[in-house]
Amino acid sequence: MFVLPRLFCLVSSTDDLALLPALAGAGVEGFQVRDKSATTAELVDLTRVVLDAVAPYGARVVVNDRVDVALATGAAGVHLGADDLPVAAARRLAPDLLIGATCRDGEAVRRAAEEGASYAGFGPVARSGSKAGLPEPLGTRALGEAAGPLPLVAIGGVDAQVARAAREAGAHGVAVIAAVWRHPDPIAAAKELVRAVA
Template structure:
Protein backbone atom coordinates (compact mmCIF):
# COMPACT_ATOMS: atom_id res chain seq x y z
CA UNK A 1 0.00 0.00 0.00
CA UNK A 2 1.36 3.41 -0.95
CA UNK A 3 1.01 5.94 1.89
CA UNK A 4 -1.16 8.99 1.34
CA UNK A 5 1.21 11.18 3.36
CA UNK A 6 4.97 10.67 3.57
CA UNK A 7 6.89 12.77 6.08
CA UNK A 8 10.62 12.96 5.39
CA UNK A 9 12.76 12.64 8.52
CA UNK A 10 16.37 13.55 9.34
CA UNK A 11 18.40 13.73 12.54
CA UNK A 12 17.64 17.48 12.67
CA UNK A 13 13.93 16.86 13.23
CA UNK A 14 12.20 16.47 16.61
CA UNK A 15 12.00 12.70 16.73
CA UNK A 16 9.94 12.83 19.93
CA UNK A 17 7.01 13.97 17.75
CA UNK A 18 7.07 10.88 15.51
CA UNK A 19 4.53 8.80 17.48
CA UNK A 20 2.12 11.75 17.55
CA UNK A 21 2.58 12.33 13.82
CA UNK A 22 1.82 8.67 13.11
CA UNK A 23 -1.19 8.76 15.43
CA UNK A 24 -2.40 11.88 13.58
CA UNK A 25 -2.54 9.84 10.39
CA UNK A 26 0.87 10.27 8.74
CA UNK A 27 1.08 6.78 7.24
CA UNK A 28 4.54 6.95 5.67
CA UNK A 29 7.96 8.16 6.80
CA UNK A 30 11.04 8.44 4.60
CA UNK A 31 14.37 8.58 6.42
CA UNK A 32 16.59 10.96 4.45
CA UNK A 33 19.81 12.27 5.94
CA UNK A 34 22.75 12.40 3.57
CA UNK A 35 25.03 13.83 6.30
CA UNK A 36 25.04 10.67 8.43
CA UNK A 37 27.56 7.84 8.32
CA UNK A 38 26.08 4.40 7.75
CA UNK A 39 25.96 3.30 11.41
CA UNK A 40 24.25 6.51 12.48
CA UNK A 41 21.76 6.24 9.60
CA UNK A 42 20.90 2.68 10.65
CA UNK A 43 20.37 3.89 14.23
CA UNK A 44 18.15 6.76 13.06
CA UNK A 45 16.11 4.41 10.89
CA UNK A 46 15.65 1.96 13.74
CA UNK A 47 14.46 4.82 15.96
CA UNK A 48 11.93 5.94 13.34
CA UNK A 49 10.68 2.38 12.83
CA UNK A 50 10.25 1.91 16.59
CA UNK A 51 8.39 5.21 16.91
CA UNK A 52 5.88 4.84 14.06
CA UNK A 53 5.39 1.15 13.34
CA UNK A 54 2.99 0.68 16.31
CA UNK A 55 0.58 3.01 14.45
CA UNK A 56 1.01 0.98 11.26
CA UNK A 57 3.05 3.56 9.34
CA UNK A 58 5.41 2.51 6.55
CA UNK A 59 9.12 3.45 6.81
CA UNK A 60 11.38 3.71 3.77
CA UNK A 61 15.01 4.79 3.59
CA UNK A 62 16.20 7.25 0.98
CA UNK A 63 18.98 5.93 -1.31
CA UNK A 64 20.24 3.10 0.90
CA UNK A 65 18.95 -0.44 0.44
CA UNK A 66 21.63 -1.75 2.82
CA UNK A 67 20.41 0.55 5.60
CA UNK A 68 16.76 -0.34 4.96
CA UNK A 69 17.57 -4.04 5.27
CA UNK A 70 19.81 -3.64 8.32
CA UNK A 71 17.33 -1.46 10.19
CA UNK A 72 14.22 -3.50 9.40
CA UNK A 73 12.54 -0.74 7.39
CA UNK A 74 9.67 -1.50 5.04
CA UNK A 75 11.40 -0.25 1.93
CA UNK A 76 13.78 2.01 0.06
CA UNK A 77 13.37 5.08 -2.12
CA UNK A 78 15.84 5.24 -5.01
CA UNK A 79 16.97 8.22 -7.06
CA UNK A 80 18.37 8.21 -10.57
CA UNK A 81 21.98 7.87 -9.34
CA UNK A 82 21.26 5.17 -6.75
CA UNK A 83 21.10 1.39 -7.08
CA UNK A 84 18.88 0.48 -10.03
CA UNK A 85 15.29 -0.39 -9.17
CA UNK A 86 15.58 -3.78 -10.90
CA UNK A 87 18.68 -4.65 -8.82
CA UNK A 88 16.96 -3.57 -5.61
CA UNK A 89 13.92 -5.68 -6.50
CA UNK A 90 16.15 -8.71 -7.12
CA UNK A 91 18.05 -8.22 -3.85
CA UNK A 92 15.00 -7.41 -1.71
CA UNK A 93 11.87 -8.83 -3.35
CA UNK A 94 9.74 -8.22 -0.28
CA UNK A 95 10.53 -4.54 0.27
CA UNK A 96 8.55 -1.54 -0.89
CA UNK A 97 10.58 0.20 -3.59
CA UNK A 98 10.01 3.78 -4.66
CA UNK A 99 11.72 5.55 -7.55
CA UNK A 100 12.25 9.26 -8.12
CA UNK A 101 10.65 10.23 -11.44
CA UNK A 102 10.26 13.52 -13.27
CA UNK A 103 8.26 12.48 -16.36
CA UNK A 104 5.65 9.97 -17.50
CA UNK A 105 8.37 8.07 -19.38
CA UNK A 106 10.42 7.69 -16.20
CA UNK A 107 7.35 6.45 -14.32
CA UNK A 108 6.70 3.83 -17.00
CA UNK A 109 10.35 2.74 -16.88
CA UNK A 110 10.27 2.49 -13.06
CA UNK A 111 7.10 0.39 -13.23
CA UNK A 112 8.76 -1.98 -15.68
CA UNK A 113 11.78 -2.30 -13.41
CA UNK A 114 9.63 -3.35 -10.46
CA UNK A 115 9.02 -0.15 -8.48
CA UNK A 116 5.96 -0.02 -6.22
CA UNK A 117 5.49 3.74 -6.45
CA UNK A 118 7.02 6.81 -8.08
CA UNK A 119 8.12 9.85 -6.09
CA UNK A 120 7.14 12.52 -8.60
CA UNK A 121 8.40 16.08 -8.53
CA UNK A 122 9.23 18.71 -7.70
CA UNK A 123 5.62 19.70 -8.33
CA UNK A 124 6.08 23.18 -6.85
CA UNK A 125 9.16 25.22 -5.89
CA UNK A 126 10.87 23.84 -2.77
CA UNK A 127 13.53 25.17 -0.45
CA UNK A 128 14.17 21.77 1.16
CA UNK A 129 16.70 20.45 -1.33
CA UNK A 130 19.33 22.30 -3.37
CA UNK A 131 19.77 21.76 -7.10
CA UNK A 132 16.23 20.74 -7.96
CA UNK A 133 14.97 21.24 -11.51
CA UNK A 134 12.21 23.73 -12.25
CA UNK A 135 8.80 22.80 -10.82
CA UNK A 136 6.85 20.38 -12.99
CA UNK A 137 3.40 21.70 -12.03
CA UNK A 138 0.11 19.95 -11.35
CA UNK A 139 -0.62 19.15 -15.05
CA UNK A 140 2.54 16.99 -15.12
CA UNK A 141 1.09 14.92 -12.25
CA UNK A 142 -2.06 14.28 -14.27
CA UNK A 143 0.01 13.36 -17.32
CA UNK A 144 2.19 10.90 -15.37
CA UNK A 145 -0.60 9.17 -13.44
CA UNK A 146 -1.68 5.65 -14.29
CA UNK A 147 1.41 3.42 -14.52
CA UNK A 148 2.38 3.48 -10.84
CA UNK A 149 0.97 5.10 -7.72
CA UNK A 150 2.47 8.60 -7.63
CA UNK A 151 3.71 10.31 -4.48
CA UNK A 152 3.97 13.99 -5.35
CA UNK A 153 6.81 15.93 -3.71
CA UNK A 154 8.19 19.44 -3.83
CA UNK A 155 6.61 22.44 -2.14
CA UNK A 156 3.40 20.60 -1.23
CA UNK A 157 1.28 22.28 1.47
CA UNK A 158 -2.10 21.56 3.04
CA UNK A 159 -3.52 24.13 0.61
CA UNK A 160 -2.16 22.34 -2.49
CA UNK A 161 -2.25 18.68 -1.41
CA UNK A 162 -5.89 18.18 -2.41
CA UNK A 163 -5.24 19.65 -5.87
CA UNK A 164 -2.32 17.28 -6.39
CA UNK A 165 -4.39 14.29 -5.26
CA UNK A 166 -7.23 15.32 -7.56
CA UNK A 167 -4.74 15.38 -10.45
CA UNK A 168 -3.98 11.70 -9.88
CA UNK A 169 -1.35 11.44 -7.14
CA UNK A 170 -1.89 8.59 -4.70
CA UNK A 171 -0.18 10.61 -2.00
CA UNK A 172 2.18 13.44 -1.17
CA UNK A 173 5.56 13.72 0.54
CA UNK A 174 6.50 16.74 2.64
CA UNK A 175 9.25 18.20 4.76
CA UNK A 176 8.63 21.87 5.46
CA UNK A 177 4.83 21.53 5.54
CA UNK A 178 5.31 19.60 8.79
CA UNK A 179 8.75 20.30 10.25
CA UNK A 180 8.88 24.06 9.57
CA UNK A 181 5.48 24.75 11.11
CA UNK A 182 4.98 26.11 14.66
CA UNK A 183 2.78 23.09 15.45
CA UNK A 184 4.05 20.11 13.41
CA UNK A 185 1.37 17.72 14.68
CA UNK A 186 -1.41 20.20 13.93
CA UNK A 187 0.08 20.77 10.47
CA UNK A 188 0.17 17.01 9.92
CA UNK A 189 -3.52 16.75 10.81
CA UNK A 190 -4.34 19.43 8.22
CA UNK A 191 -2.33 17.53 5.59
CA UNK A 192 -4.00 14.23 6.47
CA UNK A 193 -7.41 15.85 6.00
CA UNK A 194 -6.28 17.39 2.69
CA UNK A 195 -5.17 14.06 1.20
CA UNK A 196 -8.06 11.98 2.53
Protein backbone atom coordinates in the same frame (compact mmCIF):
# COMPACT_ATOMS: atom_id res chain seq x y z
CA MET B 1 2.50 -6.62 0.12
CA PHE B 2 2.68 -3.26 1.86
CA VAL B 3 -0.07 -0.68 1.53
CA LEU B 4 1.33 2.53 0.07
CA PRO B 5 0.84 5.47 2.46
CA ARG B 6 -1.07 8.54 1.27
CA LEU B 7 1.20 10.81 3.31
CA PHE B 8 4.95 10.47 3.79
CA CYS B 9 6.85 12.72 6.16
CA LEU B 10 10.59 12.85 5.50
CA VAL B 11 12.77 12.62 8.61
CA SER B 12 16.40 13.51 9.30
CA SER B 13 18.48 13.53 12.47
CA THR B 14 18.01 17.31 12.76
CA ASP B 15 14.23 17.00 13.13
CA ASP B 16 12.45 16.79 16.49
CA LEU B 17 12.24 13.00 16.74
CA ALA B 18 10.21 13.26 19.95
CA LEU B 19 7.27 14.34 17.76
CA LEU B 20 7.26 11.13 15.71
CA PRO B 21 4.71 9.19 17.80
CA ALA B 22 2.33 12.15 17.78
CA LEU B 23 2.71 12.55 14.01
CA ALA B 24 1.94 8.88 13.49
CA GLY B 25 -0.95 9.17 15.92
CA ALA B 26 -2.26 12.13 13.90
CA GLY B 27 -2.52 9.89 10.86
CA VAL B 28 0.82 10.19 9.06
CA GLU B 29 1.05 6.71 7.53
CA GLY B 30 4.55 6.85 6.09
CA PHE B 31 7.95 8.15 7.13
CA GLN B 32 10.97 8.39 4.84
CA VAL B 33 14.35 8.47 6.58
CA ARG B 34 16.59 10.83 4.64
CA ASP B 35 19.86 12.06 6.06
CA LYS B 36 22.49 12.73 3.39
CA SER B 37 25.23 13.57 5.90
CA ALA B 38 24.82 10.46 8.09
CA THR B 39 27.28 7.59 8.12
CA THR B 40 25.88 4.13 7.49
CA ALA B 41 25.91 3.39 11.22
CA GLU B 42 24.16 6.68 12.00
CA LEU B 43 21.54 6.01 9.33
CA VAL B 44 20.88 2.55 10.76
CA ASP B 45 20.48 4.05 14.25
CA LEU B 46 18.18 6.81 12.98
CA THR B 47 16.04 4.33 11.05
CA ARG B 48 15.66 2.17 14.16
CA VAL B 49 14.63 5.20 16.23
CA VAL B 50 11.99 6.11 13.64
CA LEU B 51 10.74 2.52 13.41
CA ASP B 52 10.45 2.22 17.18
CA ALA B 53 8.53 5.50 17.36
CA VAL B 54 5.99 4.95 14.58
CA ALA B 55 5.58 1.19 14.08
CA PRO B 56 3.19 0.86 17.06
CA TYR B 57 0.80 3.13 15.12
CA GLY B 58 0.96 1.00 11.97
CA ALA B 59 3.00 3.56 10.04
CA ARG B 60 5.47 2.36 7.41
CA VAL B 61 9.10 3.48 7.19
CA VAL B 62 11.17 3.67 4.02
CA VAL B 63 14.83 4.59 3.80
CA ASN B 64 16.11 7.08 1.26
CA ASP B 65 18.83 5.78 -1.11
CA ARG B 66 19.96 2.75 0.90
CA VAL B 67 18.61 -0.74 0.21
CA ASP B 68 21.15 -2.21 2.63
CA VAL B 69 19.94 -0.05 5.52
CA ALA B 70 16.30 -0.81 4.74
CA LEU B 71 17.03 -4.55 4.80
CA ALA B 72 19.24 -4.35 7.89
CA THR B 73 16.63 -2.51 9.94
CA GLY B 74 13.49 -4.26 8.75
CA ALA B 75 12.08 -1.09 7.17
CA ALA B 76 9.13 -1.46 4.82
CA GLY B 77 10.94 -0.06 1.84
CA VAL B 78 13.49 2.13 0.11
CA HIS B 79 13.21 5.23 -2.05
CA LEU B 80 15.76 5.46 -4.86
CA GLY B 81 16.95 8.53 -6.74
CA ALA B 82 18.51 8.66 -10.19
CA ASP B 83 22.06 8.21 -8.81
CA ASP B 84 21.21 5.34 -6.46
CA LEU B 85 21.10 1.60 -7.07
CA PRO B 86 18.92 0.95 -10.14
CA VAL B 87 15.37 -0.11 -9.36
CA ALA B 88 15.73 -3.45 -11.15
CA ALA B 89 18.82 -4.33 -9.09
CA ALA B 90 17.10 -3.28 -5.88
CA ARG B 91 14.10 -5.44 -6.77
CA ARG B 92 16.36 -8.47 -7.31
CA LEU B 93 18.01 -7.89 -3.93
CA ALA B 94 14.79 -7.12 -2.08
CA PRO B 95 11.78 -8.72 -3.77
CA ASP B 96 9.46 -7.92 -0.86
CA LEU B 97 10.40 -4.28 -0.22
CA LEU B 98 8.27 -1.31 -1.14
CA ILE B 99 10.50 0.42 -3.72
CA GLY B 100 9.99 4.02 -4.76
CA ALA B 101 11.74 5.74 -7.65
CA THR B 102 12.19 9.47 -8.16
CA CYS B 103 10.65 10.47 -11.50
CA ARG B 104 10.29 13.77 -13.32
CA ASP B 105 8.11 12.76 -16.30
CA GLY B 106 5.80 10.08 -17.63
CA GLU B 107 8.54 8.21 -19.45
CA ALA B 108 10.55 7.86 -16.25
CA VAL B 109 7.43 6.58 -14.48
CA ARG B 110 6.91 3.95 -17.20
CA ARG B 111 10.56 2.84 -16.95
CA ALA B 112 10.35 2.60 -13.17
CA ALA B 113 7.22 0.46 -13.46
CA GLU B 114 8.94 -1.89 -15.92
CA GLU B 115 11.93 -2.22 -13.57
CA GLY B 116 9.76 -3.23 -10.63
CA ALA B 117 9.14 -0.04 -8.66
CA SER B 118 6.15 0.01 -6.33
CA TYR B 119 5.53 3.74 -6.73
CA ALA B 120 7.06 6.89 -8.22
CA GLY B 121 8.01 9.95 -6.22
CA PHE B 122 7.04 12.67 -8.70
CA GLY B 123 8.33 16.19 -8.45
CA PRO B 124 9.04 18.82 -7.61
CA VAL B 125 5.39 19.68 -8.12
CA ALA B 126 5.81 23.13 -6.55
CA ARG B 127 8.71 25.37 -5.54
CA SER B 128 10.74 23.81 -2.71
CA GLY B 129 13.44 25.14 -0.45
CA SER B 130 14.24 21.77 1.12
CA LYS B 131 16.68 20.50 -1.48
CA ALA B 132 19.23 22.31 -3.64
CA GLY B 133 19.55 21.82 -7.39
CA LEU B 134 15.93 20.92 -8.13
CA PRO B 135 14.48 21.68 -11.56
CA GLU B 136 11.66 24.15 -12.06
CA PRO B 137 8.36 22.97 -10.55
CA LEU B 138 6.60 20.45 -12.78
CA GLY B 139 3.09 21.37 -11.63
CA THR B 140 0.03 19.22 -11.21
CA ARG B 141 -0.71 19.06 -14.94
CA ALA B 142 2.51 17.13 -15.57
CA LEU B 143 1.65 14.92 -12.62
CA GLY B 144 -1.75 14.14 -14.11
CA GLU B 145 -0.18 13.33 -17.47
CA ALA B 146 2.29 10.93 -15.81
CA ALA B 147 -0.33 9.09 -13.73
CA GLY B 148 -1.20 5.51 -14.62
CA PRO B 149 1.75 3.12 -14.75
CA LEU B 150 2.52 3.51 -11.03
CA PRO B 151 0.95 5.21 -8.02
CA LEU B 152 2.46 8.70 -7.81
CA VAL B 153 3.60 10.36 -4.60
CA ALA B 154 3.90 14.10 -5.22
CA ILE B 155 6.88 15.81 -3.60
CA GLY B 156 8.46 19.24 -3.64
CA GLY B 157 6.85 22.31 -2.11
CA VAL B 158 3.84 20.33 -0.92
CA ASP B 159 1.56 21.96 1.64
CA ALA B 160 -2.10 21.14 2.28
CA GLN B 161 -3.31 23.19 -0.71
CA VAL B 162 -0.81 21.57 -3.08
CA ALA B 163 -1.63 18.16 -1.59
CA ARG B 164 -5.32 18.58 -2.45
CA ALA B 165 -4.47 19.72 -5.99
CA ALA B 166 -2.07 16.79 -6.44
CA ARG B 167 -4.70 14.27 -5.32
CA GLU B 168 -7.25 15.85 -7.67
CA ALA B 169 -4.72 15.58 -10.52
CA GLY B 170 -4.26 11.86 -9.93
CA ALA B 171 -1.57 11.47 -7.27
CA HIS B 172 -1.96 8.58 -4.85
CA GLY B 173 -0.43 10.70 -2.10
CA VAL B 174 2.24 13.22 -1.16
CA ALA B 175 5.56 13.51 0.66
CA VAL B 176 6.43 16.53 2.78
CA ILE B 177 9.29 18.08 4.71
CA ALA B 178 8.83 21.78 5.44
CA ALA B 179 5.02 21.55 5.61
CA VAL B 180 5.48 19.62 8.87
CA TRP B 181 8.92 20.36 10.28
CA ARG B 182 8.95 24.12 9.59
CA HIS B 183 5.36 24.67 10.68
CA PRO B 184 4.83 26.36 14.08
CA ASP B 185 2.54 23.46 15.04
CA PRO B 186 3.77 20.29 13.28
CA ILE B 187 0.97 18.12 14.67
CA ALA B 188 -1.77 20.49 13.49
CA ALA B 189 -0.04 20.69 10.11
CA ALA B 190 0.07 16.90 9.89
CA LYS B 191 -3.65 16.64 10.66
CA GLU B 192 -4.43 19.17 7.92
CA LEU B 193 -2.31 17.22 5.44
CA VAL B 194 -4.00 13.96 6.41
CA ARG B 195 -7.37 15.55 5.64
CA ALA B 196 -6.04 16.95 2.35
CA VAL B 197 -5.00 13.55 1.00
CA ALA B 198 -7.94 11.53 2.34
